[in-house]
Amino acid sequence: MDAQIKEQVDQGTMLPLMEEFYTIQGEGFHTGTAAYFIRVGGCDVGCHWCDVKESWNPDTHPPTDIKSIVDHAASYSNTIVITGGEPLTWNMQPLTSALKDRNLQVHIETSGAYPLTGTWDWICLSPKKIKMPLPEIYKEAHELKVIVYNKHDLAFAKAESQKVSSNCQLFLQPEWSVQEKMIPLITDFVMENPEWRVSLQTHKYLNIP
Numbered sequence: 001m002d003a004q005i006k007e008q009v010d011q012g013t014m015l016p017l018m019e020e021f022y023t024i025q026g027e028g029f030h031t032g033t034a035a036y037f038i039r040v041g042g043c044d045v046g047c048h049w050c051d052v053k054e055s056w057n058p059d060t061h062p063p064t065d066i067k068s069i070v071d072h073a074a075s076y077s078n079t080i081v082i083t084g085g086e087p088l089t090w091n092m093q094p095l096t097s098a099l100k101d102r103n104l105q106v107h108i109e110t111s112g113a114y115p116l117t118g119t120w121d122w123i124c125l126s127p128k129k130i131k132m133p134l135p136e137i138y139k140e141a142h143e144l145k146v147i148v149y150n151k152h153d154l155a156f157a158k159a160e161s162q163k164v165s166s167n168c169q170l171f172l173q174p175e176w177s178v179q180e181k182m183i184p185l186i187t188d189f190v191m192e193n194p195e196w197r198v199s200l201q202t203h204k205y206l207n208i209p
């Protein structure tokens, strides 16, 4: 990569852009509401069930000037969701401050595995056992969304919920490929622990991005 481009990516003024799309937030607290998604490439957390493995290698996604990302996003929606890949792989301050300058609501989907950069109106933290969140993000999270792939993930969810703030919204989301097995466990858990809510990947049922 050109040294000048690399420097801009290091600073967060250019980002490896995988895709951007206007859709309905399919998961978690804001489910069912329109939002423009920006999917930034690059993730080395390595969840074996990840539904966007194509995002992992940043070199396969073109370094893109954040100005053009912001102009595009602002023409579609007042709510912008930054996802990936793992967006916190990169310095999110330049992108989020440019979005805030346009008075947009800025949300992130993150594993929390890398330092929290950027200014966020909504942080959805989805912790992963294989690369745990850094301690700093727990108290900042507005939403904790734990993916349930097996029974042990329910105990993991409980332990993670001890680390977030008292007004953090708690969600359990079945891993897509095992949802038939996990939904009964999740529904029983939520009935016994009503501070939790069920999150489904509703966009996959709606056949939208």
Ligand SMILES: C[S@@+](CC[C@H](N)C(=O)[O-])C[C@H]1O[C@@H](n2cnc3c(N)ncnc32)[C@H](O)[C@@H]1O
Pocket: 043, 049, 050, 051, 052, 083, 084, 085, 086, 087, 109, 110, 111, 125, 126, 145, 147, 173, 174, 175, 176, 177, 201
């Ligand atoms: C693809 S990730 C990108 C953002 C960030 N790397 C993260 O994991 O939070 C977006 C969301 O999808 C969830 N997710 C990924 N694969 C999934 C699957 N197979 N089933 C259910 N949720 C999944 C993640 O846990 C995360 O909440």
Ligand SMILES: Nc1nc2[nH]cc(C(=O)O)c2c(=O)[nH]1
Pocket: 023, 024, 025, 026, 027, 083, 084, 109, 203, 208, 209
């Ligand atoms: N519609 C829709 N909602 C989503 N919520 C989180 C997503 C993500 O991949 O981060 C996602 C996604 O990919 N599509």
Ligand code: SF4
Pocket: 043, 044, 045, 046, 047, 050, 051, 052, 053, 055, 084, 085, 086, 111, 128
């Ligand atoms: S952290 Fe997110 S993007 Fe990275 S592998 Fe896990 S689910 Fe996929």
Ligand SMILES: [Mg+2]
Pocket: 051, 052
């Ligand atoms: Mg997704």
